[in-house]
Amino acid sequence: MSDMFIATSMPDRDWWAALWPDPEGVLRALGVQPEMTVVDLCCGDGYFTAPLARIVGGRVYALDIDPAMINQARGETARQGVSVSNWIVADAREVAALTPEEVDYVFIANTFHGVSDQTALARAVADILKQSGLFTIVNWHDFPRERTAVMGQPRGPKTEMRMTPDSVRAAVEPAGFHLARVVDLQPYHYGTIFERTL
Structure with a gap:
């Protein structure tokens, strides 16, 4: 595990399905559209990778530091009958060096709260986005952890690690973005959608 990510782990798939x-x-609610080229940053076991690929026709760079997660994500996309154009085992900070083209959209879910230098990661994302490209970060709302129960158990990051949309904005905008909108993702999440401005 990279020192960039603190206290992050991949949850059981069943409770992701219960949540989403x-x-x-x-x-689609977060602005992913057909024909986009997308990076699924810290893709984990592929819960969002397969539907991303379905929407955009396979034009996905799926990146994770853990080869076991990449293998699970590959299996999940195969199970769902969709293809992904590029699988990358690497630290998220290396995304600019490993993505050979500018992309339309970068997606990261349930990981940003554990990034030790969030602005540096946002700068790496800005380096691969087209002008006006989108960077979407899905986070848990900053509710106390005991209030975010899934399948009868408190879930998500520790309460003190949770971020408000304003704290995400403060970390990302200095990297050359502006916050375009915040999307509430019931019951416990939200998505911040940033547009590249520089």
């Missing part, structure tokens, strides 16, 4: 029974609908 329609991941493709979540992605």
